[in-house]
Structures are given as structure tokens and as C-alpha cells.
Amino acid sequence: MSGDGRPPALELIDVRAGYGRIDVLHGLTLSVPRGTVLALLGPNGAGKSTTVQIAGGRLVPRSGCLHVAGNHVNGASPGRLAKAGVCTIPEGRGIFPNLTVDENLWVMTNATRRARADVRDRALTFFPRLAEKRTQLAGTLSGGEQQMLAMSRALTTDPELLILDEVSLGLAPLIVKELYEAVAHLTTLGIAILVVEQFADTALAVADVAAIMGHGRIKAIGAPSAIAEQLSSAYLGGAA
Ligand code: ATP
Numbered sequence: 001m002s003g004d005g006r007p008p009a010l011e012l013i014d015v016r017a018g019y020g021r022i023d024v025l026h027g028l029t030l031s032v033p034r035g036t037v038l039a040l041l042g043p044n045g046a047g048k049s050t051t052v053q054i055a056g057g058r059l060v061p062r063s064g065c066l067h068v069a070g071n072h073v074n075g076a077s078p079g080r081l082a083k084a085g086v087c088t089i090p091e092g093r094g095i096f097p098n099l100t101v102d103e104n105l106w107v108m109t110n111a112t113r114r115a116r117a118d119v120r121d122r123a124l125t126f127f128p129r130l131a132e133k134r135t136q137l138a139g140t141l142s143g144g145e146q147q148m149l150a151m152s153r154a155l156t157t158d159p160e161l162l163i164l165d166e167v168s169l170g171l172a173p174l175i176v177k178e179l180y181e182a183v184a185h186l187t188t189l190g191i192a193i194l195v196v197e198q199f200a201d202t203a204l205a206v207a208d209v210a211a212i213m214g215h216g217r218i219k220a221i222g223a224p225s226a227i228a229e230q231l232s233s234a235y236l237g238g239a240a
Helices: 048-055 078-084 101-112 116-126 128-133 145-153 173-191 200-206 224-238
Strands: 010-019 021-031 037-041 061-070 086-089 161-165 193-198 210-213 217-222
Touching: 010 048, 021 037, 021 048, 021 193, 021 217, 037 048, 037 173, 037 200, 037 224, 048 086, 048 161, 048 193, 078 086, 086 145, 101 116, 101 145, 116 128, 116 145, 116 173, 128 145, 145 173, 173 193, 173 200, 193 200, 200 224, 210 224, 217 224
Parallel strands: 037 193, 037 210, 086 161, 161 193
Antiparallel strands: 010 021, 010 061, 210 217
16 A cells, blocks of 8 residues: 555556566566656666566566555456556557647547546646647657657546656667656656666666666665666676
8 A cells, every 4th residue: 555545556466477488577576656657777688678568468477466546456468557546658658650749639528527627728738838739740750759748638537547668768878867857746746667778877876766676576666876786786786
């Protein structure tokens, strides 16, 4: 339970998972409370992507438990997990390149029965940069702006958990900064955010809690300032 007495947005308990005969997660336990950002860090092959696959329902645990907002969702399909409130960016980006920014938001209005103005205002509050682009085709936005639009669309579904999986790949540093500033504000809506990011400093700057993975387990977890010291040894081969 978190401080507000509600169950965490995401909870993995002793999860074992892998591909075919290969075991990757060897008893992973991890919890992301509502309204917090957790940065999942670790060297290549540590199992971060596999963890994201489990949380998004694209891979089923061999054993252990997966809970979303207190509901046991082991074995649920990606569609059911999306309904339970898990949204992955960029995999779930799903923006329509031939529609304008406004139209992309309107489409979500129909899906979620929210008022158009409500959807648009919320998007523009968190991502003011989109205000200047409202009539521009989504396909012509920069990579970072497309991520912002995708996140805006995700917000209309009132997600419990937003998973940001390497969202900064290929983006300019300035827009990455802007993207993560918005991410930090999203937690005020009570949304939990799981960040997997190749640039550890970027993730640590926005995280409430950071976890270092190695060999399919959590090796260290705590405040970003405490974790930063252990990070270099993890990346230099101590943890993977
Ligand atoms: P990276 O930062 O390099 O993506 P990661 O921490 O995300 O690393 P994973 O991608 O989860 O790590 O990979 C963990 C292990 O699982 C690796 O040894 C990888 O080779 C293996 N693996 C990942 N995906 C598959 C797959 N589809 N089939 C078989 N093995 C896989």
C-alpha cells in the first residue's frame, strides 16, 4: 500500500520469466506506487526490457504475481492490461500520422467519452509545445513532439501506469529535457511512471526511486542520490 492507502500501480512479486528455455527474470520483486516515478536501470542484458514486456502483458510470467492497481493480472493479454491501466510509450504510441494534432486528440475523445476541450486542455497543460502545432499533421512532428502527443493521448485513458521505454532514443537533448519535465508533472495526476532509459542521469533526474537490475533481479533500490554511487560499478560489470 502507498501513503494514500491505495495499492501500488504496479507490483511484481517474485516473477520468473524468460524466452523458450532461457530464464531471464529470476524472482523479480518490484513495486511502483501511485504518483511516483521509478527509474529501472542496469547494464545491457540485465532484464529491463523483459520486465517491461511482463508489465505490458506481452510476456507471461512462468511464476510469481503481477498486480496492476491491486488487481491480479497474471496471464492477461496486452489489451486487458491496457484496460487495467498500463500504457507503454513508445510501443503503444499509435498516433495517426495523417491526422493533425487536434484530430489525434479528438479520436481519443470518442474512445474515452471525454469532452474535446477537456482532452485538449489537459494535453496542452502538460505539453505546451503542442499548442503551436495543433493544426500540423502528426506525421510531420519531430520525434520528441510525437512522444508528447502519444503521452497526451495516453492521458485521456486515465492510466494507472505509464511505461516509458527508451523514449529518448534518437531525440535531441533539449527535447528530452522538456519531455521529462512534463513526465515529472504527470505524477500530480496520481499516475505512476516506470522509466527505462539508456541515459541514467536523465532518468535519475526525474525519478523518486531508482532500481538497478542485474541478472534478472533487483540489485539495489533507493533514492536516486543513493543509487547513483552504485551505478558505475553496476554498469562496469558488477550487476549484469
Ligand atoms: P538492453 O538494455 O540491452 O535492452 P535489457 O536489460 O533490456 O538490456 P533484456 O532485453 O530484457 O535486457 O534481455 C535480457 C536477456 O534476455 C538477454 O540475455 C537477452 O539476450 C535475452 N532476450 C531478450 N529478448 C529475447 C527473446 N525475444 N528471445 C530470447 N532471448 C531474449
